[in-house]
Amino acid sequence: MTDGEARAGVLSKRALVIASHAVERAALAEGTDEDMVVLALFQRLPYFEREREVYARIARRAAVTVVGMVDSGRPDLPHGVTPVLLRADESLAREWSVAVLTPTFGGSVVAQDLDDVDPSASTVEAARRFQGRWGFRRDEAYAEVVRLRDALGDRLPPTARIKIDEVLNSVTTPAATPVENRAEAALRHLAGRLERRAPSKPEEPALAIDPDTGLATMAGISGWLGASTDTVPLGLIMITVDDLAEVGRRHGDRVRMHTEQNIADLIREDLRPLDRAVRLGTDEFLLVQPALDAADLTEHSLRLERRLGALHATYPFVDLHPRTTTMLTRKRPLPVHSLRGQLKQVRSTALWPPSQGMLPTPNGTGSTWFH
Secondary structure, three states, rough: OOHHHHHEEOOOOOOOOHHHHHHHHHOOOOOOOOOOOOEEEEHHHHHHHOOOHHHHHHHHHEHHHEEEEEOOOOOOOOOOOEEEEEEOHHHHHEEEEEEEEEOOEEEEEEEEEEEEEOOOOOOOHHHEEEEEEOOOOHHHHHHHHHHHHHHHHOOOHOOOOOOOHHHOOOOOOOHHHHHHHHHHHHHHHHHHHHHHHHOOOOOOOOOOEOOOOOOHHHHHHHHOOOOOOOOEEEEEEEEOOOOOHHHHHOOHHHHHHHHHHHHHHHHHOOOOOOEEEEHHHHHHHEEEEEEEOOOHHHHHHHHHHHHHHHHHOOOOOOOOEEEEEEEEOOOOOOOOEEEEEEEEOOOOOOOOOOOOOOOEOOOOOOOOOOO
């Protein structure tokens, strides 16, 4: 990534975190008593909670600090931080922004969530992509403060709007463009180097893997899913293999183990590094694929059904009858119960015959079901 690319365009979440922290620290810089306005959009409350202490400090220094987010009720924010509730269906709800303005200084980060992911990332949150820009240019910050003030409109308390206008009216001197350009060039270079530096990977939580298949468990993907928000769309495929529980009982653990491994290997095929395959129970599996469109999700589901159904040709030659269903969702926790309800509408096929009988052979004599 070049220095110019680090400032604007399609930006990773890591790049935005670095830029946002730089702007917030600039708001906390010592040595000035200028009036300051800080406006920030956090999308959802869990993202703000990570920066709560920083904004508590900012609010003690700024003339006005406004934070916008989608939430079900008035959130409990630090003293001096003015909350503005956003509607989930408005464009501001998809925005990640921070604007800091004084009479002589400005810094801003403005980005729109693309509902897209980096498929090679290690977690859902780290994979998020945004279209935006950031910088330390007073004129840009001034324009963003005006835009956000007007977009929030009557949701801003009158006292906050008055203070915002006072700071805007105090910007009268020309911007120190040469100084801004030099400082921003150095910060772009530093931000680019920080973004390229690979963050340390957290250790996998204990009991995160199903020991029989090597697939993840629901408990094991909680850290991968990240904050309990609805900002990233998820494609879900639930797979049920009818009568899989009978394999071990009828043919022993060795056949059961091979059969489960065959199923797990097929489920793992064609997954991006970001995707996760989960074992929910003895005969239930779940694929979670962030930011996958409906057509690709359906095609993947049908392909899995076909290939799982063809496993009878692979050792240990057990005939399997898979059923699948799909869902696109933003809900957290994952709507597993809804997926099970959908699967109930898909006709099942009994794998095993009644235990008291035997299947007839073409010549009419009895025959055991499996040798």
